Amino acid sequence: MKDYLLIMISAIFINNVIFARFLGLCPYLGVSKKFSTAWGMGMAVTFVMTVSTAITFPLNRYILLPFHIEYMRTVMFILVIASLVQIVEIVLKKTSPSLHRSLGIYLPLITTNCAILGMALLAIKGEYSFFEAVFFAFSSALGFTLAILIFSGIRERLDFANVPENFKNVPIALITAALLAMSFMGFAGLVK
Amino acid sequence: MWKEFKKGIIKENPVLSALLGLCPTLAVTTTVKNGIGMGLATIFVLIGSNAVISLLARHIPSKVRIPSYIVIIATFVTIVDLLVQAFSPELNKSLGIFIPLIVVNCIVLGRAEAFAGRNRFLPSIMDALGMGLGFTLALFLLSSIREILGNGTFLGFHVLGNIPPILVFILPPGAFISLGFIIAAVSFLSAKRRNG
Numbered sequence: 216m217k218d219y220l221l222i223m224i225s226a227i228f229i230n231n232v233i234f235a236r237f238l239g240l241c242p243y244l245g246v247s248k249k250f251s252t253a254w255g256m257g258m259a260v261t262f263v264m265t266v267s268t269a270i271t272f273p274l275n276r277y278i279l280l281p282f283h284i285e286y287m288r289t290v291m292f293i294l295v296i297a298s299l300v301q302i303v304e305i306v307l308k309k310t311s312p313s314l315h316r317s318l319g320i321y322l323p324l325i326t327t328n329c330a331i332l333g334m335a336l337l338a339i340k341g342e343y344s345f346f347e348a349v350f351f352a353f354s355s356a357l358g359f360t361l362a363i364l365i366f367s368g369i370r371e372r373l374d375f376a377n378v379p380e381n382f383k384n385v386p387i388a389l390i391t392a393a394l395l396a397m398s399f400m401g402f403a404g405l406v407k
Numbered sequence: 408m409w410k411e412f413k414k415g416i417i418k419e420n421p422v423l424s425a426l427l428g429l430c431p432t433l434a435v436t437t438t439v440k441n442g443i444g445m446g447l448a449t450i451f452v453l454i455g456s457n458a459v460i461s462l463l464a465r466h467i468p469s470k471v472r473i474p475s476y477i478v479i480i481a482t483f484v485t486i487v488d489l490l491v492q493a494f495s496p497e498l499n500k501s502l503g504i505f506i507p508l509i510v511v512n513c514i515v516l517g518r519a520e521a522f523a524g525r526n527r528f529l530p531s532i533m534d535a536l537g538m539g540l541g542f543t544l545a546l547f548l549l550s551s552i553r554e555i556l557g558n559g560t561f562l563g564f565h566v567l568g569n570i571p572p573i574l575v576f577i578l579p580p581g582a583f584i585s586l587g588f589i590i591a592a593v594s595f596l597s598a599k600r601r602n603g
Contacts, residue, residue: 234579237434241513244429286489289507290481297474329430329511336504381595382587385426389587396580 219350222343226354228402232330233362234395236337239330243363244388246321253367257360259321261353263303264331267296268352271335272345292335300325330359365395411530415537422545423593427513431505432546433582439562442550444498445505446543448487452509453535455483457523461531464524476519477510484509514542545589552585553577 232238239260246256271292279285304322307315325331334355338348369391378387421427428449435445459479467475488506491499499506509515518538523531554560557576559567575581 237430237579237582238508240429240433241427244426286485289485289488289510290478293477293481293510294474297477329508332511333430333504333508336507340504379591381591381598386587386591386594389583389590393580393583393587396583397575400578400580 218347222347222351223354223357224405226351227358227361228399229405230355230358231362231399232334232355232359233392234399236333238333239328239359242321242324242328243359243366243392244385246324247363247367247370247388250364250367250371253363254360256321256324257356257363259325260328260330260359261356263296263300263322263325264334264356264359265349265353266303267299267331268335268338269345269349270299271295272338272348275339276345288336292332296331296335330355362395366392369395408530408533411533412537415534415539415541416544417541419538420541420545421514421517421538422542423590424597425517426590427517428542429586431508431512432542432549433579433586435502435505436546436550436553436582437577438501438554438558439547439550441498441501442546443543444491444495445502446539446546448491448502448506449509449512449514449542450536450539451487452480452483453515453518453539454532455486456480456515456519457531457535458528459483460519460523461526461528472524473516473520476516476524480515480519481510514538548589549582549585552589553581556585557581 226232230236233240233243242256242260246252274291274295275288279288279291300322304315307322334352338351341348341351343351366388370388373387373391382390415421419425422429422432431445431449435441456476456479460476463475463479464472484507487509491502491506518535522534526534551561553576554562555566556573557578559565559570559572573581576585
């Protein structure tokens with residue numbers, strides 16, 4: 216139980232996907248202008264990241280490693296993730312149209328979200344057991360959601376701020392992200 | 408031909424004006440060496456994928472073109488990954504998972520879809536070279552700033568003398584701040600140019 220708690224705290228606060236690992240920055244900057252879209256993106260990422268790690272992790276352990284074809288990893292993982300996103304979209308459309316409406320537009324974007332592939336690769340490198348790996352991916356996705364929610368809250372207020380002409384939009388967003396990253400560095404001492 | 412090459416370097420720079428490929432840009436630019444290494448790896452993938460895609464585009468049905476492009480790109484990424492592992496284990500260690508992650512670098516898929524898929528072989532290669540160099544230039548700029556300010560060195564040589572380095576610049580927040588200021592400077596310069 217202690218292990219799981221450590222994985223969770225470290226993935227959310229200390230090694231946050233955005234602020235420490237630099238994964239998934241495109242959606243982080245792209246869909247964080249409004250709180251509600253940020254929430255949708257966070258949910259979609261959480262769902263896909265957890266499921267994709269749950270599939271890629273056993274694939275690596277029971278197919279790639281026994282047959283010594285580790286060099287196929289990149290090709291295989293990206294195909295699994297791309298088709299998974301497609302399947303999730305089709306299933307959601309049939310079974311839960313309301314959820315599809317709220318997540319739908321974010322799903323295609325997720326295929327090129329490097330956080331998903333990155334997390335699948337990191338879960339393998341980390342020498343986790345299956346459940347730990349899935350839990351690690353889930354916690355990291357929560358970290359992503361936390362980061363994008365805080366960021367979108369700030370950006371909604373930035374709209375009313377008096378920002379120098381050349382810093383409008385992206386530059387000020389990046390500097391805001393820098394300040395957030397600094398505050399997240401304060402967590403660094405929590406877990407050794 | 409020259410036009411295709413030139414546009415990616417300044418005018419349509421993938422990082423500074425289109426904001427693509429931000430993850431590797433921010434993550435690997437702690438030292439100039441890493442930045443250039445990442446840039447070269449991406450140039451190789453871009454040229455390879457643009458070349459193959461421009462040759463095959465007419466034979467790929469348009470409905471499955473994105474997955475096909477991704478497989479072609481992933482193949483070249485695997486080649487680069489293996490080459491870097493074999494010839495520069497040090498670089499492989501410092502770039503880490505960001506080499507396999509070139510697959511999901513929006514620049515590569517973006518060029519395949521926007522240019523290589525509808526142009527001929529030679530222009531596609533020039534386009535890849537230009538965009539790759541533009542990407543490398545952006546990485547070089549960002550990593551120079553971060554290495555000089557954050558570590559007091561440039562390509563490993565001490566340049567700041569007795570001035571103490573500002574550690575935060577090689578830490579994650581420094582990456583965001585530096586890129587924010589670079590993009591603000593680019594927007595200032597292009598506004599100035601427009602107004603004469």
